[in-house]
Every structure is written in C-alpha cells, then in structure tokens.
Amino acid sequence: MHFDAIIIGGGAAGLFCAIEAGKLGRRVLVIERNAQVGRKVIISGGGRCNFTNLNVTAENFVSQNPHFCKSALARYTPQDFIDLVRKHKITFYEKKLGQLFCRESSLQIVEMLLAECRAAKVEIRTACSVEKVESRQNFVVTTSDGEFESPQLIIATGGSSFPKIGATDIGYRIASQFGLDVVRTRPSLVPxxxxxxxxxxxxxxxxxxxxxxxxxxxxxxxxxxxxxxxxxxxxxxxxxxxxxxxxxxxxxxxxxxxxxxxxxxxxxxxxxxxxxxxxxxxxxxxxxxxxxxxxxxxxxxxxxxxxxxxxxxxxxxxxxxxEGYDKAEVTLGGVSTGELSSKTLEAKKVPGLYFIGEVVDVTGWLGGYNFQWAWSSASAAAQSL
Ligand SMILES: Cc1cc2nc3c(=O)[nH]c(=O)nc-3n(C[C@H](O)[C@H](O)[C@H](O)COP(=O)(O)OP(=O)(O)OC[C@H]3O[C@@H](n4cnc5c(N)ncnc54)[C@H](O)[C@@H]3O)c2cc1C
Incomplete structure (x- = not known):
C-alpha cells in the first residue's frame, strides 16, 4: 500500500492534518495506538470540549519563540473551525472569556472529525502502536501491525499528560533520534x-x-x-x-x-x-x-x-x-520551534518529517487555545504535504 503521508497519533492534530491533506488529494494513513481515536478530545472540557477561543493571539501561548505560532494561527483561525462545527450542526456556546464549548457532548467533535476523515478518504488504523521509525529511502514506521512506509511522516503524538488514556513520549524520542532539540518538558495547566x-x-x-x-x-x-x-x-x-x-x-x-x-x-x-x-x-x-x-x-x-x-x-x-502528568491538561516544552519551519512545521534538518500539535514547544492557556493550536498547526503542515 502506498501512502503520501503517514501520521502518527489519531488525536486532535493528527486527525485534522489527515482531513486537510486528504481534501488536497493526498493518500494519508493515521496510526493510533488506542482502540478509539480522539480520546483526549472526548474527555476535554469536562466532556463538552472547549474546542477554540474567540480571542486567540500569540500572547495566549508559551514557547521559547513566542512568534512561532503566529503564522499557523493566522492561516487557520478560530472562525475557520467554528465554520466547520456549524457545518456539522454542532451547537455550542461561549462559557466565558471567549471559550467555546459544545452544548451537548465532546463526542460530537470526534464524530465530526471522523466524518470529515471518511469524506477525505483517510485511512485510520486504531489499536496500532508505533514502536520505531527509521529513515531509509522513505520513512519506515514499525508498528504492532507491521511496517508502513511513506515519503512524509507527521508526528502528532501529543504530550505526556494523562498517560492513562494513551499519552506516550514517543514524539520527543523520535525528535531526539533525528537530532532535533527538545525543550525540557513538564506537566502544565496543572494543580x-x-x-x-x-x-x-x-x-x-x-x-x-x-x-x-x-x-x-x-x-x-x-x-x-x-x-x-x-x-x-x-x-x-x-x-x-x-x-x-x-x-x-x-x-x-x-x-x-x-x-x-x-x-x-x-x-x-x-x-x-x-x-x-x-x-x-x-x-x-x-x-x-x-x-x-x-x-x-x-x-x-x-x-x-x-x-x-x-x-x-x-x-x-x-x-x-x-500534581504531575496524571492531573496535567498539557505538557509544557517539547520539540524546539527552532528546529521547525513556522510555515509548514517541517523539520529544517529532516525533509519530510513534521511535528504538529502539543508535541511542539507551543503551549496554550486554559480555554480552548491548545485545541486551536492543534487545528492550526495541523492545517499548516497539511498544506505542504
Ligand atoms: C483532561 C483534559 C482536558 C482538556 N481540555 C481541553 C479543552 O477543553 N480545550 C483545549 O483546548 N485543550 C484541552 N486539553 C488539551 C488538549 O486535549 C490537547 O492539547 C490536545 O488534545 C493536543 O492534541 P494532539 O493531537 O497534539 O495530541 P493528542 O490529542 O494527545 O493526540 C495524540 C495521539 O497520539 C497517540 N499516540 C501516542 N503515542 C503513540 C504511539 N506510540 N503510537 C500510536 N499512537 C500514539 C495517542 O494515543 C493520542 O491519541 C485537555 C487535556 C486534558 C488532559
């Protein structure tokens, strides 16, 4: 089977990148170790998913390079995601401070992402855990289901928080393996x-x-x-x-x-x-x-x-x-922005390798900013696949 791109991680960023790339005609495979995609989306916002914020600016993010997030955030905005949510007839409300929550359930956001994946002919493999990644002619991804190969590899494995629902540090390990700097990580948005x-x-x-x-x-x-x-x-x-x-x-x-x-x-x-x-x-x-x-x-x-x-x-x-990763909503730090193009999220030293979402050293405030970064960074990467 040939894929234009393999995305490791079927969370917010991975699924959204697959959708955007699929819409552009790319053949995309998403590999997710959980039996179900989007588990963090499901538990987010107390089960109502605070999927974006009306007032997103670079000021709402912490990163060693505070300007890094601007390009992606400007090209895929909260309004773009709101339009998608509206298209799927998901009702939502502003709780406070620009924070938009589903009125009914965060499951609706996962269902929306899955419907968009189907429309964009994205292939998803769940219960499939990535064990290692190698760079030969192409990127070769060894998983619990065998090997997959593609010229482009997107790492969307998220941060280390909430290990009980599948978080692993594999994204940071892959970055280190390819010689990319990782800014020291620690639990954040945490008691x-x-x-x-x-x-x-x-x-x-x-x-x-x-x-x-x-x-x-x-x-x-x-x-x-x-x-x-x-x-x-x-x-x-x-x-x-x-x-x-x-x-x-x-x-x-x-x-x-x-x-x-x-x-x-x-x-x-x-x-x-x-x-x-x-x-x-x-x-x-x-x-x-x-x-x-x-x-x-x-x-x-x-x-x-x-x-x-x-x-x-x-x-x-x-x-x-x-209180540690068990209670933290996010991971501060991550793959250094100095290693990535702010336009495409591609590693400058490793053509074809991308990092998107929470695995990158861009951490949002509480209030829908982290999901907006997932959507925006995913969209930025997808445009260049
Ligand atoms: C309790 C809680 C509530 C939250 N509420 C909100 C909120 O309301 N609003 C907001 O903006 N943010 C919220 N967040 C933060 C938000 O969920 C994350 O920032 C966001 O999900 C990051 O998206 P991501 O795609 O980068 O990573 P994730 O959504 O974490 O997805 C990464 C995926 O990669 C998979 N994976 C990991 N390792 C492997 C492997 N080896 N092989 C295959 N797959 C692998 C994981 O299983 C996971 O599905 C919340 C977080 C938590 C923990």
Whole structure:
C-alpha cells in the first residue's frame, strides 16, 4: 500500500492534518495506538470540549519563540473551525472569556472529525502502536501491525499528560533520534503542591483572586486542595510558574486592601471577622487568625496592619511541585520551534518529517487555545504535504 503521508497519533492534530491533506488529494494513513481515536478530545472540557477561543493571539501561548505560532494561527483561525462545527450542526456556546464549548457532548467533535476523515478518504488504523521509525529511502514506521512506509511522516503524538488514556513520549524520542532539540518538558495547566505545611482544612474553598507568576497575571478563581491549590487561575499560572519563585496572589482583586483596613482602623472587631465579609469565613480565619491570637483592629499596630495589607494584596505562596502528568491538561516544552519551519512545521534538518500539535514547544492557556493550536498547526503542515 502506498501512502503520501503517514501520521502518527489519531488525536486532535493528527486527525485534522489527515482531513486537510486528504481534501488536497493526498493518500494519508493515521496510526493510533488506542482502540478509539480522539480520546483526549472526548474527555476535554469536562466532556463538552472547549474546542477554540474567540480571542486567540500569540500572547495566549508559551514557547521559547513566542512568534512561532503566529503564522499557523493566522492561516487557520478560530472562525475557520467554528465554520466547520456549524457545518456539522454542532451547537455550542461561549462559557466565558471567549471559550467555546459544545452544548451537548465532546463526542460530537470526534464524530465530526471522523466524518470529515471518511469524506477525505483517510485511512485510520486504531489499536496500532508505533514502536520505531527509521529513515531509509522513505520513512519506515514499525508498528504492532507491521511496517508502513511513506515519503512524509507527521508526528502528532501529543504530550505526556494523562498517560492513562494513551499519552506516550514517543514524539520527543523520535525528535531526539533525528537530532532535533527538545525543550525540557513538564506537566502544565496543572494543580500545584505547597512547599511546607498546607491548608488542608481549606480544601474545597475557592476565592476569586488575581494570581501572578512569571510576570503574567490571571483573574479567576483559586481553589484550595488537600495538598495545594488548583482552580483556573492557578492552572493558568502553572504555565509560567518557576519552582524557585513564589506565586503572588491578590486575595481582594476588587477591593483596595489598605483603604479597607485603615477605614476600619478603630473598629473593635477582629481582622479575620472583617475579612470574613470579603472572603469565605473559613479562609479569613485560617489565613488571618491561624493561631487564634488575632487582635481587634483598633489594637493592631501600623506595622501589623501593613503586614495584613501585604498578605491581602500580594500573598507570596511557594509551591514545591506540580500534581504531575496524571492531573496535567498539557505538557509544557517539547520539540524546539527552532528546529521547525513556522510555515509548514517541517523539520529544517529532516525533509519530510513534521511535528504538529502539543508535541511542539507551543503551549496554550486554559480555554480552548491548545485545541486551536492543534487545528492550526495541523492545517499548516497539511498544506505542504
Ligand atoms: C483532561 C483534559 C482536558 C482538556 N481540555 C481541553 C479543552 O477543553 N480545550 C483545549 O483546548 N485543550 C484541552 N486539553 C488539551 C488538549 O486535549 C490537547 O492539547 C490536545 O488534545 C493536543 O492534541 P494532539 O493531537 O497534539 O495530541 P493528542 O490529542 O494527545 O493526540 C495524540 C495521539 O497520539 C497517540 N499516540 C501516542 N503515542 C503513540 C504511539 N506510540 N503510537 C500510536 N499512537 C500514539 C495517542 O494515543 C493520542 O491519541 C485537555 C487535556 C486534558 C488532559
């Protein structure tokens, strides 16, 4: 059997690349190790797949080269994907901040991709695991089902997160095998674990906060967990988190903390009781009266007031590690963008070898950006096959 291109990985990027290449008349084979394609799509967005974001810019991605994603994102836009979703009569809604979710089920996105694959005559082999790749005359892919050969090979094997649904590091290994640089990988869009003693008794409590890490700030909820913190603001910050630096949390993003405390400077009530009007009471007590020795506001010295203001405005929280790939939505790092053409995603040193989707060192924010990168990078590669 002859194929113009073999795509390893039947996830978002692999399927979409196959569709776009198939529409251009290429004979394409997709190889997927799971029995079912698109398993990450199915579990994404809490089962509703946040398939894109209305406000996609290069600013929403982390990469050693922040400009790399621009070309692909400009050529296949969120509107292009929305048009496809509409063509398939999938109803969707904007949840918040431009995030588009299926109204019914993420399965509809997989069904849409499979219908498009059928129309583009894409061949898909599931339950077929790639074991190794060699470059002879063509690329030779050894799988659990035997060998396949083609002049062009697209690596769409995703990142290492959620290994229980099929993620492997084979994409990074293939890059290294061909002498391509891989930017150090780590779990991201992931809950963080406190250094030292935590706030176990606050597990389950969420607070609207302004979280800053690595110079980027996010205004969304933080959520205390048994070991650390989660919630959208912390997941977003995890993309920028440096283990050696604390994360800054503004607990009262809507309120001027200094003005509030000085306005109540002569009150007979305790600080934690005042703050219970602005924060969940349990959090106010644990964070501002942990040992039960909090004074009434009128008894607090100016220095004590200032310490409280600092903690409200700029609470410095140290995290020791992430909750790991089992809980991470994505993998930060990946195949270095310096090794790839931003126009075609082809490896500069290895003609015919492409890397698309999450395996590349382009990581989006939470909110549909990672799928948009999968669609856009897949489309960019497909145009040049
Ligand atoms: C719980 C969760 C929720 C998420 N929700 C969202 C969301 O709502 N919106 C959003 O934008 N992003 C979301 N993401 C991130 C998003 O799912 C990924 O960024 C996206 O799926 C990446 O697409 P990909 O095609 O590059 O990789 P994947 O979708 O991971 O596909 C890679 C495929 O390669 C296959 N594969 C791996 N190794 C081999 C091998 N050796 N042989 C054959 N096949 C192999 C895998 O089985 C997999 O099917 C979520 C992630 C998780 C884990």
């Amino acid at each position: 963080l674990v406190f250094s030292g003693e935590g706030f176990r008794e606050l597990a389950g409590i969420s607070i609207d906060a302004f979280v800053t890490a690595g110079g980027k700030s996010f205004r969304e909820n933080i959520l205390f967990t048994h070991r650390g913190m989660s919630g959208p603001a912390i997941l977003q910050a995890s993309n920028y988190w440096d283990p050696d630096s604390p994360v800054s949390i503004d607990l009262l993003p809507e309120t001027d903390a200094r003005e509030l405390l000085y306005r109540h400077r002569t009150d007979r009530k305790r600080l934690d009781n005042l703050l219970a009007e602005y924060l969940p009471a349990k959090a106010a007590e644990r964070l501002f009266n942990a040992d039960g020795s909090a004074k009434a506001l009128f008894q607090m010295s100016e220095r004590e007031i200032e310490i409280a203001v600092e903690k409200l405005d700029n609470w410095q929280v140290r995290f020791r590690e992430t």
